[in-house]
Amino acid sequence: MIPLVLKKWLGIPHSCKNPRSIFIGLIGGVGDLIAAAPSVAALKKKYPNAKINFGVGDGIFFNTIKSDPNIDHFETPFFYNVWKKRARRKVYREKYRKHDLVFLLDNGTQDWWQPKKHLLDIYAEKCEVRLEQRRPIIYLNDSDFEEAQNKLNELGISKNDKLLVLSPETRSKKKMKEWPYDRFLLLINRIKKNHNFKIVTMVSQDNPYAYDGTIPLKGFSLGPSAAMIKGATFYLGLDNGLTHIASCFDIKMISIHIGYPVECAGPLSPFAKVVAHNPFDPPESISVEEVYETFRNVI
Numbered sequence: 001m002i003p004l005v006l007k008k009w010l011g012i013p014h015s016c017k018n019p020r021s022i023f024i025g026l027i028g029g030v031g032d033l034i035a036a037a038p039s040v041a042a043l044k045k046k047y048p049n050a051k052i053n054f055g056v057g058d059g060i061f062f063n064t065i066k067s068d069p070n071i072d073h074f075e076t077p078f079f080y081n082v083w084k085k086r087a088r089r090k091v092y093r094e095k096y097r098k099h100d101l102v103f104l105l106d107n108g109t110q111d112w113w114q115p116k117k118h119l120l121d122i123y124a125e126k127c128e129v130r131l132e133q134r135r136p137i138i139y140l141n142d143s144d145f146e147e148a149q150n151k152l153n154e155l156g157i158s159k160n161d162k163l164l165v166l167s168p169e170t171r172s173k174k175k176m177k178e179w180p181y182d183r184f185l186l187l188i189n190r191i192k193k194n195h196n197f198k199i200v201t202m203v204s205q206d207n208p209y210a211y212d213g214t215i216p217l218k219g220f221s222l223g224p225s226a227a228m229i230k231g232a233t234f235y236l237g238l239d240n241g242l243t244h245i246a247s248c249f250d251i252k253m254i255s256i257h258i259g260y261p262v263e264c265a266g267p268l269s270p271f272a273k274v275v276a277h278n279p280f281d282p283p284e285s286i287s288v289e290e291v292y293e294t295f296r297n298v299i
Contacts, residue, residue, distance in 0.1 A: 019100035028107040030241025035120040037137035042129035044070040082106035108177035113264040144223035164197040167237030264281040
């Protein structure tokens with residue numbers, strides 16, 4: 001039996017029946033963070049008297065979880081090399097000096113998807129909790145909804161309009177996960193021709209494409225973007241953070257899922273339809289007709 005002190009030094013997870021302080025660290029994207037949110041809530045319920053500290057990157061990553069009521073303190077920016085075991089053990093040792101429980105939620109390997117488990121379930125297992133609902137969570141505040149409404153007014157979109165939010169870009173692994181731009185243009189044309197939607201396209205500030213036929217919204221803040229998605233009629237996107245945010249809400253949605261297996265990284269919403277082929281198939285393998293027919297059936 002390994003002594004507790006040695007476990008802490010080696011960075012081996014161990015149990016604590018009545019922790020006073022818990023540290024959770026996650027170096028990941030927006031989708032990863034909202035997939036971890038249910039486990040944070042479950043930990044707070046399991047240990048109501050414990051203070052939860054969350055280590056997260058700065059900028060958009062911190063903004064993703066800054067309103068989580070289950071987190072008592074944020075450490076940001078938080079970073080270490082997730083691919084080096086020695087660096088990981090060092091972080092464990094440092095955090096165990098101040099906390100009774102430490103959960104580092106990185107996967108530590110490029111082949112994390114091979115066991116065919118969803119990230120949300122992986123995080124729950126790492127945190128040793130059972131989830132009441134298998135669905136990601138994002139927490140918004142009043143200012144998010146107010147800013148979203150102000151932007152809709154500015155764009156000339158009223159409450160009577162049918163709003164479709166389009167998210168055609170990913171932050172990472174673009175060659176693997178992004179659908180071709182020309183196919184998005186063809187899809188937009190089909191939707192505009194046959195359906196009465198106003199389409200808002202959410203992309204980063206430096207996105208070079210125009211997405212003709214839609215209302216471009218570049219570099220809009222994450223919280224207000226999420227609030228706008230929540231109030232939309234329909235959402236259509238790739239395997240990216242906004243798609244996982246959309247899966248938090250009761251909104252009809254389609255994910256054009258390219259890359260990792262759907263069962264590992266697909267949207268967890270009863271309102272979501274996924275268009276996907278085999279894992280890591282070329283993006284061009286998904287046709288415009290296939291996506292449009294799915295859209296037509298869903299609406």
